[in-house]
Amino acid sequence: MAATPPVCEFGWPAVDARLPGVDGATHSIFDQAGPKGLVVAFICNHCPYVKAVIARIVRDAVGLKTHGVGFVAISANDADSYPEDSFDNMKRFASQNALPFPYLYDEDQSVAKAYGAACTPDFFGFNKDMKLQYRGRLDASRKEIGPADLRRDLYEAMVMVALFGKGPAEQQPSIGCSIKWKVPPYQV
Template sequence: MAKTPSNMLPLGTPAPKFWLKDTNSNYNYSIEDLRGDKGTLVMFICNHCPYVHHVMDEVIMIANDYRVQGIGIIAISSNDTDKYPQDGPEYMTQFAFENKMDFPYLFDETQETAKAFDAACTPDFYLFDSGDKLVYRGQLDDSRPGNNIPLSGSDLRNAIDGILYNRSIPENQKPSVGCTIKWKAPM
């Protein structure tokens, strides 16, 4: 389990554009299609990462708590499925079903979306305000597999609450830590 931190895309960055297939519905979506009225959470996850497995229950609770409050929730998998077939679209559908993911789980086959977000690890979290400007990127909370700190989602929840309740969101944010995105070999 290699620990890779987030790259920490600069705050204020506009939400990168994408057009990706949702493995839950088989429809293609853009960020404009899925954005929330008050903000949008984009998560880079994958099916096999132990860091993702560790946080999924809290991720589902966050999605359920905040979608009804106007936050769009989007998950994206960008791993190289030639080398990691367990992260392929058919397995993404199964993973979403098993984890009761009631939000789009998009497949970034070309990895261009992950590159546009400067995503580095799974899980990696990006929160955009209603104007599609980045206000938070970083960790869910301090919990990691094996460190005995209970999951709370506190860092991400505080940032989402900042959007919803017009509170300041600290600029000093801790990077997420997880497995590296499995990049395709350059051609």
């Protein structure tokens, strides 16, 4: 089911956490920040919206690094109900797509809840002070990859953040598959 996250809440402080990565190490979210900012992306392995743009996500993460902006991706989907999103499959997905950034597993979904993540992909762009300046789409692609000349919304916004510390006033929300939340066990 498609979901659309809310608009950017400018100045909202990023939340740090330590999560296991597909590389076998545990990573702090804040340790992934560059000197000019950080993108925290909620993605997963099975979502057609993510699959359509994963090469563009990689391209933009590499490009943003040259502007001093770090990048980290987190999967929070319920792997019991969606086995394609398991940690082992995250490792395969990262390898197949040559992810140049840490891909972390939020098994208890506490980080996704703290961020208010709504869909995959869902992008949070922070300035050097770890204050939210961008919450929007990668570009106008949907379940199918868009034309090569699409405006690079995330990339352009984060270059602006790197230069000026502030994101654009107008932002287009991302759209994607809803986060697959765990259903709590029935309690009497």
